[in-house]
Amino acid sequence: MERVLWILSVGAYAVLVLEAVAGANPWPAIASGAAFTALLIAGSWLLPGRAWGWWAGYVLVQIGLGLVMFGAAHAAWGGTLLLIVLVVQAAQLLPLRVAVVVTLVVPFGHVGMDLGEGLREGAGMLVAALMALVVTRLLRRERQTRLxxxxxxxxLAQLATTQERNRVARDIHDGLGHYLTTVQMQIRAGRALLGRDPQRADAVLAQAEDQAKEALSEVRRSVSALRAPRLPLQDRVERLARETSQSGLPTTSEARGTSRALPPEVEETLYRAAQEGLTNVRRHAHASQAHVLLEYDPAEVRVVVGDDGCGDAPGPSGGFGLTGLHERVAGLGGTVLLDSVPGKGSTLTVTAPA
Known part of the structure; x- marks a missing residue:
């Protein structure tokens, strides 16, 4: 906008010079016009950010000099254009009330003319100044709105990045954490069997290898954010229960109600809930068995993971996994309940609308 003001100022001054040299005594108009134009250009980069005293003094000096210049130019087009540029500058850089004052003052350059001619020319300049004020303020508002x-x-981009980072962190923890826990237990079982039953130990270690491959696939999926076609939720929960049983914790699964297709985010959250529940059972519960229930109701679907372990909670805050699970489920408008009874086990219930 500053460059536009400079171009308008220089263009208006050029018109003033051309008009002045056609007259008998051009120098007063040329000199006053040069001073006025120089202050216009200087003001465009001196005024922004200054205290009110600066722009108040600038406006007073420019109005006085502008009226002198306008009279020396004999109210010609060049002088009129320079005063209109002053209105544009005030509308762009100064408070609205100051710009209005400048707009109302510039037509007084016609004072001293014949009454009829002065009123006619002054009214025309006032309308032109008001138009310049309105258009400039609208452009200023549009620029501020765009910024x-x-x-x-x-x-919004930062928020989306943060949300995506949290989602990937939850996916890595919920998925990779589950697989690594399973691999750890399978390797431990394989080492225990290695001396007395090598064939069975080899089978257990082969399962650990398969789980490690699944973990690698999970990492790739989380990093690339690609969601490949998946098995139905019921099949995935049954497979999860089998994998948990193979890792050393006997686990059964059950489905109630009529299975149906669910929104991808709901299905993923419920699957992660089952994963997190079984991972916590293996890590903390010291249980001899676990059970996973997938229940379809007309308005909601829930996953219930129960065990017969010690009944101790994972920690005072539920750990990162449960914290991430709470965030996932809250985003869907669902609920997470963890009931623990010392000596009798724990039950994790996750409900999501669907």
Whole structure:
């Protein structure tokens, strides 16, 4: 906008010079016009950010000099254009009330003319100044709105990045953590069997290898954020129960109600809930068995993971896994309940609308 003001100022001054040299005594108009134009250009980069005293003094000097210049130019087009540029500058850089004052003052350059001609020319300049004021303020508001929109888009992008980072962190923990826990237990079981039953130990270690491959696939999926076609939720929960049993914790699964297709985010959250529940059972419960229930109701679906272990909670805050699970489920409008009875086991119930 500063460069536009400079171009308008120089263009208006050029018109003033061309008109002045056609007259008998051009130098007063040329000199006053040069001083006025120089202050216009200087003000465009001196005024922004200054205290009110600066722009108040600038406006007073420019109005006085502008009226002198306008009279020396004999109210010609060049002088009129320079005063209109002053209105544009005030509307762009100064508070609205100051710009209005400048707009109302510039027509007084016609004072001293014949009454009829002065009123006619003054009214024309007032209308032109008001138009310049309104258009410039609208352009200023549009620019501010555009900048605010850019800032809002940047903030939304940062928020989306944070949410995606949290989602990937939850996926890595819920998926990779589950597989690594299973692999750890299978390797431990394989080492225990290695001396007395090598064939069975080899089978257990082969399962650990398969789980490690699944873990690698899970990492690739989380990093690339690609969601390949999956088995139905019921089949995935049954496979999860089998894998948990193979890792050394006997686990059964059950489905109630009529199975149906669920939104991808709901299905993923319920599967992660079953994963997290069984992972916590293996890590903390010291249980002899676990059970996973997938229950379909008309308005909601729930996953229930129970065990017969010690009944101790994973920690005072539920650990990162349960914290991430709470975040997932809260985003869907569901609930997470963890009931623990010392000596009798724990039950994790996750319900999501579907």
């Amino acid at each position: 605010a929109l850019v800032l809002a888009n940047e903030q």
